[in-house]
Amino acid sequence: MQYLLLIYRNEAEWGARSEAEREAVFAEYMQLTRSLESAGAMRGGQFLHEPSVATTVRVRHGSVLATDGPFAETKEQLTGYYVVEAADLDEAMAIAARIPTARDGSIEVRPVRHTHEPGLVPDSY
Amino acid sequence: MDAFTALYREELSRLVAGLVSMVGGLQAAEEVAQEAFEAALVQWPASGWPPSPRAWLIRTARHKALDRVRRRLNFEGKRSELEAMARTSDQSPDLSDEEAERLFPDERLKLLFTCCHPALSMEARVALSLRALCGLTTEEIARAFLVPVPTLAQRLVRAKQKIHTAGIPYRVPAEALLPDRVEAVLAVIYLVFNEGYAATSGEERVRLALCDQAIRLGRTMMELMPRRRDVQGLLALMLLHDSRRDARTGPDGEAILLEQQDRSRWNRAQIDEGLRLLEAALAGGPPGAYELQAAIAAVHARAAAAPQTDWAQIAGLYAILARVQPTPVVELNRAVAIAMAGALEHGLALVEELDRGGALERYAALPAAKADLLWRSGRFRAAAAEYERALSLTASAPERRFLEQRLHESRRRAERPA
Numbered sequence: 001m002q003y004l005l006l007i008y009r010n011e012a013e014w015g016a017r018s019e020a021e022r023e024a025v026f027a028e029y030m031q032l033t034r035s036l037e038s039a040g041a042m043r044g045g046q047f048l049h050e051p052s053v054a055t056t057v058r059v060r061h062g063s064v065l066a067t068d069g070p071f072a073e074t075k076e077q078l079t080g081y082y083v084v085e086a087a088d089l090d091e092a093m094a095i096a097a098r099i100p101t102a103r104d105g106s107i108e109v110r111p112v113r114h115t116h117e118p119g120l121v122p123d124s125y
Numbered sequence: 126m127d128a129f130t131a132l133y134r135e136e137l138s139r140l141v142a143g144l145v146s147m148v149g150g151l152q153a154a155e156e157v158a159q160e161a162f163e164a165a166l167v168q169w170p171a172s173g174w175p176p177s178p179r180a181w182l183i184r185t186a187r188h189k190a191l192d193r194v195r196r197r198l199n200f201e202g203k204r205s206e207l208e209a210m211a212r213t214s215d216q217s218p219d220l221s222d223e224e225a226e227r228l229f230p231d232e233r234l235k236l237l238f239t240c241c242h243p244a245l246s247m248e249a250r251v252a253l254s255l256r257a258l259c260g261l262t263t264e265e266i267a268r269a270f271l272v273p274v275p276t277l278a279q280r281l282v283r284a285k286q287k288i289h290t291a292g293i294p295y296r297v298p299a300e301a302l303l304p305d306r307v308e309a310v311l312a313v314i315y316l317v318f319n320e321g322y323a324a325t326s327g328e329e330r331v332r333l334a335l336c337d338q339a340i341r342l343g344r345t346m347m348e349l350m351p352r353r354r355d356v357q358g359l360l361a362l363m364l365l366h367d368s369r370r371d372a373r374t375g376p377d378g379e380a381i382l383l384e385q386q387d388r389s390r391w392n393r394a395q396i397d398e399g400l401r402l403l404e405a406a407l408a409g410g411p412p413g414a415y416e417l418q419a420a421i422a423a424v425h426a427r428a429a430a431a432p433q434t435d436w437a438q439i440a441g442l443y444a445i446l447a448r449v450q451p452t453p454v455v456e457l458n459r460a461v462a463i464a465m466a467g468a469l470e471h472g473l474a475l476v477e478e479l480d481r482g483g484a485l486e487r488y489a490a491l492p493a494a495k496a497d498l499l500w501r502s503g504r505f506r507a508a509a510a511e512y513e514r515a516l517s518l519t520a521s522a523p524e525r526r527f528l529e530q531r532l533h534e535s536r537r538r539a540e541r542p543a
Contacts, residue, residue: 045207052283053290055244064305066243068287087293089244090302 057096071108137260142236161186179220249284357406358415364399365422368392436466489518505539
């Protein structure tokens with residue numbers, strides 16, 4: 001059997017924590033990942049960027065509708081996921097629009113945070 | 126507007142747009158462009174304006190951008206990229222004015238499509254475009270859209286973060302995506318034009334630069350998609366309104382209402398072009414919001430004098446527009462058109478109903494319109510109260526001058542009934 005474990009968190013509360021607290025949790029995550037790897041239980045996993053940079057894509061009557069922000073509809077439930085490689089958001093949205101459920105459900109497009117990226121990067125370098 | 130502000134508005138977008146690819150982000154590009162203008166503010170008063178201010182700004186911004194990239198690569202320890210940069214870029218001495226202008230790409234169209242990306246909220250697209258492409262301040266944008274300044278500032282920060290983090294591309298979209306993306310761009314151009322046409326703050330009622338900017342962007346869109354009716358409609362709408370620019374302002378900068386304008390000062394060439402575009406747009410099928418608004422402007426353009434205006438037709442067009450675009454502002458205009466078409470009391474009643482609805486409670490045009498209708502019906506005391514309310518809601522100096530004059534006059538008439 002394989003299981004998907006989805007990680008939910010209150011972003012506002014998380015953002016209010018100190019840098020040290022966040023780093024401690026991060027270290028804990030690294031520890032857990034290593035322990036799962038050595039136990040042979042790790043099949044994959046990613047950190048995501050915050051929901052505020054998400055885009056929700058739906059296809060209705062053949063046209064692609066994009067909405068700024070995360071998926072927020074309690075009647076629909078998570079049924080699966082893809083992790084895809086795309087050059088930019090346009091490409092990622094185009095793939096999202098090809099997922100059959102985009103026609104009657106919703107696809108949330110969330111950029112994956114690479115581990116070498118520092119957390120909470122501002123736009124300016 | 127002083128010469129430096131005019132230059133800032135004119136050059137900012139081109140500078141920002143060209144810098145985005147160099148520095149790798151909109152926020153950084155805005156900062157670098159800002160620094161270049163600040164340097165000009167410090168140096169020009171002593172040295173005098175350079176022969177080509179644009180070339181000077183480009184050179185200065187380029188230096189600052191390259192410095193910034195170098196510092197970043199250094200900080201990140203990217204030696205090979207630093208060396209590559211040293212080999213290729215900026216080994217040349219200072220560029221001549223001609224070279225600077227020629228080498229620095231005009232990427233405003235890319236900037237426009239990025240700022241108008243559908244993954245951004247509509248509010249964010251408009252705010253970003255007005256800031257990056259038109260050089261409006263956060264405060265001016267907040268005023269234009271009736272939101273508090275901190276809300277607007279926060280919206281800008283969030284939007285730029287999303288562009289960066291979510292990977293919104295910096296380019297003109299591929300053919301297949303273009304139709305959808307154009308719609309988003311048109312909405313923004315429309316709002317830019319409106320901000321220029323009915324400026325909400327500052328001394329200058331007609332912000333000619335903004336209107337020019339919006340019309341130029343509209344023409345660019347026409348080149349890109351000449352057959353789209355909404356593109357034609359929007360450009361027609363802007364040209365028809367803008368044709369009145371010389372007649373809208375008096376010698377002392379005061380606003381002159383449509384009714385009092387000297388119509389011989391309207392720009393005929395622009396009206397003709399607008400009417401031609403409108404005709405093409407209307408030939409294609411049921412009209413959208415831009416075509417309808419252009420059609421309303423065309424009714425005014427066709428009236429040789431104010432009393433000959435076909436207000437009944439305008440009221441009819443607003444009724445169709447209210448179905449396409451059901452907003453309180455459209456309803457307000459429809460109510461005024463109904464009053465002007467002869468049903469003064471009915472129009473006034475509709476305005477009062479809107480007033481009670483409260484959706485336009487911070488919008489100066491509502492009490493101003495109400496005051497005008499009350500004035501026309503001879504109720505000067507009630508008109509004065511509405512002029513006072515309109516004055517409390519607008520910071521535009523020419524508009525204030527007009528309202529104060531009307532307030533004074535309606536008080537005078539109220540004291541001394543005919």
